[in-house]
Amino acid sequence: MKHACPEAMLFDLDGTLFQTETLLLPAYDSAFEQLNREGTYTKGTPPKELILSSLGMLLEHIWARVLPDADEQVRRRADELLLREQVEGLKRGDGVFYPGVEQTLRTLHAKGVKLFVASNGLEQYVKDVIRLKGLGELFTGLYSAGEYETRSKVDLVKILLERHDIKSAWMVGDRSSDVEAGKNNGLPVVGCKYAQFGKDSELEGADMIITDFAKLLELVE
Template identity: 65%
Template sequence: MIFDLDGTLFQTETLLLPAYHATFEQLRAEGLYEGETPPEQAILSCLGMLLEHIWQNVMPESDVQAHRRADELLLKFQEEGLARGEGQLYDGVAEALRKLREQGVRLFIASNGLEAYVKGVIRLKGLEPLFEPDGLYSAGEHQTRSKVDLVRMLLDKHGISSAWMVGDRSSDVEAGHANGLFVVGCDYAGFRKAGELDQADVRIASFEQLVELLP
């Protein structure tokens, strides 16, 4: 099984939103942004996108220098929050992942996030031993232009011919089906737009339901 991270395993807003506000405070202090911080919904609605696309949506009037600095600051503040124990997994995630491993399922991550963020969340939330060695794939590390490419790279490198893609956004559905995978849509985060999971093979209303789907 290949999992998205934000909105699938991790309640992103519990870590993201404090870091988001701190990022804009620092951008203003450095003269890279003026005005009020964009509404929280601006970034929440972009979760699952590549970072460059997120900032193009959140602050389209700012230049590339400001966008790249926002990358650095958001990661910094999120890492500091993780180190303080901030951020929550969705209910039942750790236990369900353990059950999947006990049943012999190999577990991977495919996320459009930055490498340090993706690996930091998995490590600091105690999930690292449950995933395959070198099984945490991020667009930040591999510089892929889409999740389709990231998942294809993962499948090729690990010699996988059959897998499930589990995620909450249309990019997860696309990545799964483009690579011939069974797609499980996670219908509990609330970040997506209407219809994003319509093409998923099955939808779940809580993470624990994933274990029940296994034959």
Template identity: 60%
Template structure:
């Protein structure tokens, strides 16, 4: 466990932490498989939604291995393209929702001088699209949206390490809902806040987090306790 000291920055996962991903991804997921079937790249019923939801927070290549393990790699890559396009189209139409309290809590953190960043295993355009179209962009550091898709990192540990080095951060909290977030935080000596409200995680995924919260706004009380 890592001691809870006052952070100069907070690093947030996106899906299942800031953004209620199912409100955007599920319509895009079904449309993706409709198109794959139309192109002759996939046959049969669309795999159950639990496979895509259970993969949130993983690298995309691992998600498709879980969703359609028998499909060739080029089918996985086409699915990447389709899902990204359909989600970005949805964001531009105003689809998708933040979790309760996210915008207000981030605003309060920013007002208290906390530098805000994202670190996601998603694609660059998706991560930046969520932040932009949900109106959160002014709250984050100007170059503070980090994604595996942009920096081609093989783990979130590496992604967070890169972020810390580039921005000269020594004390930060990692906030996320999956084991990869816990690993990324502790792998870089950070205090880890486990978000236990999304419902995507597997049993015991957040057991090693330093603290768990049932709503995003609880971060303010944690910060007060660190002061």
């Protein structure tokens, strides 16, 4: 079923636009090697499944799951190193978008849809992924929990909508936090079911489901 094209689309980043593991996993290994070398954390690299299944959460919740036995100082250092390694990786050309993302975004932009990112990630990470991958000119704004210090994506999306005076928008994402952010702000939600980071129940309540990013174009008139 086709729907009227909204004024704006708000996209989650990790697991929705960006195939995060293609950048994250090499950076994760490097960060823990460095933590071990400097003696900050010497218990080895926690299972990668822990961080992959935590994507979309706020950073403090991610590190509480990945390093439950470490104190705040160790978690902050791990966070710092992981960001550094991911930025270095981006500069080397690591990391890819999901198939169809770039072309679909370019088509939506050409139709006059305002494009935004709304992510629970760090400001530098979110901006660098979009900028260093060459899609910066397509987006009206890049919103992150890191920059706006929001406690939930609901608040982040509310700030974005108010700041740009947006009357109609869709929330597009792969996690329950995206569904919640859309629903609590009165937006239709498109659930992306191709990353497989979350539980099967993640997208309960989404208005539309896509299993391929390019299918987004089929939903709009």
